[in-house]
Amino acid sequence: MLRTRTSRAALSTACAALLLATSACGSDEPKDATTTQVRLYGTDGNMLNSYAASLKDRADLLNGMKGTTPLTPLPESFKERLRNVDPKLTDYLYSAESYDAVVISALAAQLAGTTAPAEIAKQIVGVTTGGQRCDEVAACLQLARAGQDIEYRGVSLTRAGFTDTGEPATASYGTLHFDNEKIDDAKTEFVGAGEDSGASSKAPPRGRKVRDGKAKDAPLVLGGLLPKTGDLALAYPPMAAAAALALAEVNAAGGVLGEPVKWVDGDDGTNPAVAKATVASHVAQGVQVIIGAGASGISRAVLPDVVAAGRILFSPSNTDAGLSTVDDKGLYFRTAPPDSLQGRALADVMLRDGPRKIVILARKDxxxxxxxxxxxxxxxxxxxxxxxxxxxxxxxxxxPNTPVDFGGLAQEIKGFGPEAVLLIGFGESMPAITALADAGVQITR
Structure with missing residues (x-):
């Protein structure tokens, strides 16, 4: 190999010396004069096997693409339980966060001794901090029924508990790689972010032991507000499977407040109008805790309605850092970490490859x-x-059936001459990749 490289270098030098006098070494024009080479990077909304599948015969464009997503090393036993719920699962994005959101809601209601949303909300942060540590649903529920303060550690919540604002103080991110038109699990790396000291140190209200084990206002009713349809629908299967798994395991362990927890299905449509209609329906049906929305912008749109109705909004996948300070009257929570943490992890991944000119193309929300x-x-x-x-x-x-025209943006990106393009989007962002290729941008594989 070394000999071959040396001979090629010598030939290149000879060609360069003759270039002014002759075109014997090839065309007078550089072969790649109109081609821009870039590395592709992605985030949690597009680093999915289902994303590649949707590109069909052009999925090879993703080979070599890297990105980050909130991800903790998932136990194989958890994946197997998820596949028992949905045998067709190919991705596990936000499955751990969805599972934990349902379990934490159930534990908080049991400790509150009531299904009143305001009382449940007072217990949610405390369920994850201080108290006796537990990591199995049945064991945690047994402690909660006895009024024992607990410190739940689940599938996504492994290091520290929630902050005072009701979100993880620490997070784990996975660095994912597309290879052979799918995520190569063997190349996945995990990196931690955040500080344990950020977890709340406030003591929650004392847990209430319910007389005879049953509360008058049982059962606890949870409502789904997950992206069954719309731009984020690619991420729905693992989230739905995880919520169903958590519900089944809570009820197998005796339920909450003496009754099985109920689930009312609902779609957020990755669309404010669809999500608002679902929230109104949930309120009418007596849902106390709404699990969702999928996208941060959708949660922002419906949160005023949820708060006005005195309900809880608990998202497994919202990452907008601005939601940390939103006026939620103490009724908004999330198991997904804020993007202030993901931004550091993603920048680190890109900087390892040393690009000097970078385009960041993001959905406008x-x-x-x-x-x-x-x-x-x-x-x-x-x-x-x-x-x-x-x-x-x-x-x-x-x-969502109307594709975004990325042609003009692709030309603008090409004109800038970047070495890297970071794409922040959901399913609607797929045409951006094909538009770049069609514009003559050579994607590094």
Whole structure:
């Protein structure tokens, strides 16, 4: 191999010397004069096997793409239990967070001794901090029925508990790699973020031991507000399977407040209008805790309705850092970590490859623009000058069946001449990759 490389270098030098006098070494024009080479990077909304499957005969464009997603090493036993619920699962994105959101809600209601949302909300942070540690649903419920303060450690919540604002103080991120048109699990790396000291130190209200084990206002009713349809529908199967698994295991362990927990299905449509209609229906049906929404922007849209109705909104997948300070009257929680943590992990992944010019293309909503800003800030801290960064956004379609036209953006990206393109989006972002290729941008495999 070394000999071959040397001979090629010598030939290249000879050709360069003769270039002004002759075209014997090839065309007078550089072969790749109109081609821009870039590395592709993605985030939790597009680093999915189902994302590649949706690209069909052009899925090979993803080979070599890297990205991050909130992800903890999942026990094989947990994956097997999920596959028992849905044998067709190919991804596990936000499955751990969905499972934990349902379990924490159930434990909080049991400790509160009531299904009143305001009382459940007072227990949610405390379920994850201080108290006696437990990591099995049945054992945790047994302690809660006895009024014992507990510190739940689940599938996603493994290091520290919630902050005072009701979100994980620490997180684990997976660095994912597309290879052979799918996520190569063998290449997945895990990195931690956040500080244990960020977890709340406030003591929750004393747990209430319910007389005869049954509460007058039982059963606890949970309502789904997950993306069955819309731009984020690719992520629905693992979230739905995990919520169903948690519900089954809670009820197999005796339920909450003496009754099986009930589930009312619901779609957020990755659309504010659809989500608002689902919330109104849940309120009418007596749902106390709403599990969702899938996208941060959808949660922002429905949160005022949820708060006005005095219900709890508990998302397994919202990452918009701005939701940490939203006016929620203490009724909004999430098991997904904020993008202020993911921004650091993603910037680190990109910087390892050493790109000097980077485009960050994001959907124009609180998730996309929020994560874009976090990554930009981290890259600039690391020494990537503002003149070497280009921030672009696109409006996601109101109708998911209407594709976004990325042609103009692809040409703009090509004109900037980046070495890396970070794509922050959901299922609607797929045409951006094909548009780049069609514009003559060579994607590094």
């Amino acid at each position: 609180s998730y996309g623009e929020g994560l874009q800003e976090n990554v930009r800030a981290e890259l600039e801290k690391a020494g990537v000058g503002a003149d070497r960064l280009k921030l672009l956004t696109y409006l996601p379609p109101e109708d």
